[in-house]
Amino acid sequence: MTGLRTLLLLMLALPAWAADQNTEIERFLTETLGKPPAAETLWFVGDLRPAVRAILEHDYPTARVPYWRNEKRTVWVLNEIGKEMPITVGIAINEGTVERVKVLLYRESRGWEVKSPAFTAQFSGARLAEGQTLDRHIDGISGATLSVRALSRLTRVALLLDRQVDKGTKP
Amino acid sequence: MQSRPKHLPLTALTLALLGILCTTAAAETNTDDRLKALEQRLNTLESENRALKDQVKQTEQKVEAAGSQMDRLASQGGATSTATSFGGYGELHLNKLNNRKAGGTNKDELDLHRFVLFMGHQFDETTRFFSELEVEHAMAKDTATGSLGVVAVEQMYLDFSVSEAMSVKAGLMVMPVGIISETHEPPTFYGVERNPVETNIIPTTWREGGFAVTARLADNISIDGMISSGLATTAAKNFAVRDGRLSGASAKAKDLAYTARLKWTGLPGIELATTLQRQSNITQSVEATAGAATLYEAHAALNHGKFGLRALHAAWNLDGSGPKAVGADKQNGWYVEPSWKFTEQWGVFVRRSTWDNRAGDVADSRYRQTDFGVNFWPHADVVVKLDYQNQQVPGGQDEYDGFNLGLGYQF
Numbered sequence: 162m163t164g165l166r167t168l169l170l171l172m173l174a175l176p177a178w179a180a181d182q183n184t185e186i187e188r189f190l191t192e193t194l195g196k197p198p199a200a201e202t203l204w205f206v207g208d209l210r211p212a213v214r215a216i217l218e219h220d221y222p223t224a225r226v227p228y229w230r231n232e233k234r235t236v237w238v239l240n241e242i243g244k245e246m247p248i249t250v251g252i253a254i255n256e257g258t259v260e261r262v263k264v265l266l267y268r269e270s271r272g273w274e275v276k277s278p279a280f281t282a283q284f285s286g287a288r289l290a291e292g293q294t295l296d297r298h299i300d301g302i303s304g305a306t307l308s309v310r311a312l313s314r315l316t317r318v319a320l321l322l323d324r325q326v327d328k329g330t331k332p
Numbered sequence: 333m334q335s336r337p338k339h340l341p342l343t344a345l346t347l348a349l350l351g352i353l354c355t356t357a358a359a360e361t362n363t364d365d366r367l368k369a370l371e372q373r374l375n376t377l378e379s380e381n382r383a384l385k386d387q388v389k390q391t392e393q394k395v396e397a398a399g400s401q402m403d404r405l406a407s408q409g410g411a412t413s414t415a416t417s418f419g420g421y422g423e424l425h426l427n428k429l430n431n432r433k434a435g436g437t438n439k440d441e442l443d444l445h446r447f448v449l450f451m452g453h454q455f456d457e458t459t460r461f462f463s464e465l466e467v468e469h470a471m472a473k474d475t476a477t478g479s480l481g482v483v484a485v486e487q488m489y490l491d492f493s494v495s496e497a498m499s500v501k502a503g504l505m506v507m508p509v510g511i512i513s514e515t516h517e518p519p520t521f522y523g524v525e526r527n528p529v530e531t532n533i534i535p536t537t538w539r540e541g542g543f544a545v546t547a548r549l550a551d552n553i554s555i556d557g558m559i560s561s562g563l564a565t566t567a568a569k570n571f572a573v574r575d576g577r578l579s580g581a582s583a584k585a586k587d588l589a590y591t592a593r594l595k596w597t598g599l600p601g602i603e604l605a606t607t608l609q610r611q612s613n614i615t616q617s618v619e620a621t622a623g624a625a626t627l628y629e630a631h632a633a634l635n636h637g638k639f640g641l642r643a644l645h646a647a648w649n650l651d652g653s654g655p656k657a658v659g660a661d662k663q664n665g666w667y668v669e670p671s672w673k674f675t676e677q678w679g680v681f682v683r684r685s686t687w688d689n690r691a692g693d694v695a696d697s698r699y700r701q702t703d704f705g706v707n708f709w710p711h712a713d714v715v716v717k718l719d720y721q722n723q724q725v726p727g728g729q730d731e732y733d734g735f736n737l738g739l740g741y742q743f
Binding site (some may be wrong): 244245270273276299301304310 | 399402417419452454460462491499501511514515520548551552554597598600601603635636637638642712
């Protein structure tokens, strides 16, 4: 019973559930862009839709995504299911290179280790290579294979979307 | 002779001038008409242009509204259209093993070892359900002699998110111990068969009914606590822990088990974890000569680039004169498994395992096994495996050497 009492006390001591998605997105935008500009929208139309499908192995669940642009930097908030539930990830791209990846909301029951900054730091500096893959290996986490894969795929999608936006702004 | 009229040239000139004047007047009339027509057409085009602009604006507003609605629906469903999810895994094995024991029977067998379906449901942001229903060995027949096949609920629990850093689970769950107990889908590990240490010392897949708490103390440290039903082994089985699994099937719950795990994942690709479990009687107080049991387990799982390494040690201490009398008061084992994934599709491994379910006496009861082989992933969730195993076993026991071929998937 002592063990049970300790566990219950620990439950009370931990912070209350505060994983509000909008709050997390706003925090990420402020951390990355300072005062964030108004959101723009990119629709999955034309060649973009099959290109995204090729990375995710399914269509993105929405027909468009919001993004925020500040000079050459774009910021994306994307969702992908690991095993059962969507993981919300913020990704900042600067001139075609990943600047930062952060898990904003993790809903899966296992694999939460992908939230660790030590893990997400592996994506910093990554670029798209041939075949829309990352130009580097990401060390996995035992027991979090599907979550690791979800983050890798979203990072590739963000790089692809950044390239699309960049292409659209060039004369 | 005919005479020409004197006024003919003058008349012709007059007529020509009249013709020019009439033509000019008619042309001016046509230009006015055309200008009027053009002006009218321009007005019509301007009007149509305004109408089209209005239509485009309305269309944009409709698209925006439709997009917002789609986004809302997607977010309500958690990026899917439903809160209920399905999945599964399975593995088909071919064993071609020679039995080195004198008079022993070879194992030449093709077996649909496991077919498992997942079903989960998200009730709301904080409450979810998860289950695994398993068929082992393809079928379960109701015959006088029984059959190898089993239909079993492997997991069935409710998961409550108390906070972002804590969740509580209640139901039938896999124990938080070892490397492959919780994550046992075939594409996630090397080798056709699950490793023998996490079979005979940690009885994977080991599930018990109970209550569990997971707390994430930081981004890289977590603790798990679980209070559950315990094992119920018997003297007839020489107190072997694997034979004590009741898996939630009218499981005796006189002597509960208390389990705690500490896990660290501070560096990318590195997991270090240790588990301690204690139950007050390993036979659920059925055997008078048996007593409490304690399990210690520690493991490391490393992934760095193409290199992988898994190492695990587990040991049981069983109290009581009964286990001691047959050497089962100490049961332990370890394995080391380096691997090299030289592409995303191909990886090779070698594993050395040793285990002993009667290590408490001087009699030789230790098993040793070396495995090496290859995994091929045609897709990240599909795997074909081929390996070779070589055993060294205590005298008089079955000793299987040979090849295993496997096919597995998860989704």
